[in-house]
């Protein structure tokens with residue numbers, strides 16, 4: 354149970370709490386609208402359409418997507434990544450990725466590789482999770498169709514050199530798919546400035562929306578095979594999926610309440626200003642890194658630099674396993690952090706922590722300096738026992 358005295362620092366898994374407008378938007382949708390988006394012409398059905406269109410427009414503004422219909426809704430970033438990867442590759446293609454990926458990328462690529470559809474090459478990363486773009490670019494071949502990379506690691510927060518990879522990929526006509534699970538909503542993100550072709554995000558982390566929401570930006574000119582076929586409420590006489598976006602990739606009834614909440618969250622972030630949001634998370638990261646560096650026996654992983662990472666910090670304390678440390682923080686201090694591999698075993702191979710993983714503390718825009726002080730105080734206490 355969440356009590357006012359407890360401290361939630363597992364925002365990289367899912368953010369909590371949400372802005373109050375998010376709770377209100379979900380409830381309003383369920384109580385006052387409750388119809389199926391894109392399926393009817395009566396007034397309450399049109400109200401559902403308006404909620405979805407407004408959410409799409411707010412997210413497009415937040416990510417600087419030139420046309421809102423290039424953003425399609427999914428149920429989470431895992432679905433977005435599956436749609437982008439499985440929809441883009443053809444038998445015989447070569448795909449390049451990094452050694453810091455989440456299983457949402459890794460297992461999807463490995464499944465295609467084990468079926469003999471694609472070949473995968475993996476760019477090594479440093480022990481702080483950093484990627485030298487040349488290590489990735491040296492793996493490109495004529496058959497490379499796609500580069501898939503995380504924007505910021507969910508283990509160390511390490512930011513990846515996206516622009517350098519994007520400009521080289523563009524010159525060679527290779528598509529770049531970015532996993533923005535840890536940056537969307539928490540960090541300045543501009544799909545046009547970054548030069549990415551596909552950007553996958555989840556709604557329930559930095560974007561501060563409900564679980565069960567996510568999306569994929571698909572650059573104009575890129576055509577993917579849909580991940581699923583079915584009703585779209587449009588061109589119903591066609592036996593195949595319509596070509597128009599977003600319908601082509603949004604078969605089945607959308608998550609109306611979730612999208613209503615996500616739209617409210619995006620409008621909240623737009624009103625706050627993403628620069629201010631990112632600066633708050635940088636300040637918390639700076640504060641936490643400074644305090645944690647003074648705790649005897651505590652080893653922090655990653656760049657340890659708030660300008661080179663997002664608000665995700667992995668650490669271990671000598672003499673205690675990550676699982677026991679996370680348990681002690683929760684039981685004795687009411688501090689919720691995550692322990693283990695964080696669904697990213699490749700990242701732990703890069704860091705040298707594959708045997709036990711790490712403890713991870715992660716912030717959101719609604720985290721406070723007092724949360725950081727409580728974490729550092731508790732770790733000091735445990736370390737001095």
Ligand SMILES: Cc1ncc(COP(=O)(O)O)c(C=O)c1O
Pocket residue numbers: 365366429430431432455457458503505506507532534535555556696
């Ligand atoms: C980098 C990264 N990719 C993918 C995911 C999967 O997110 P979701 O469970 O919302 O699909 C996560 C979160 O756990 C993540 O941090």
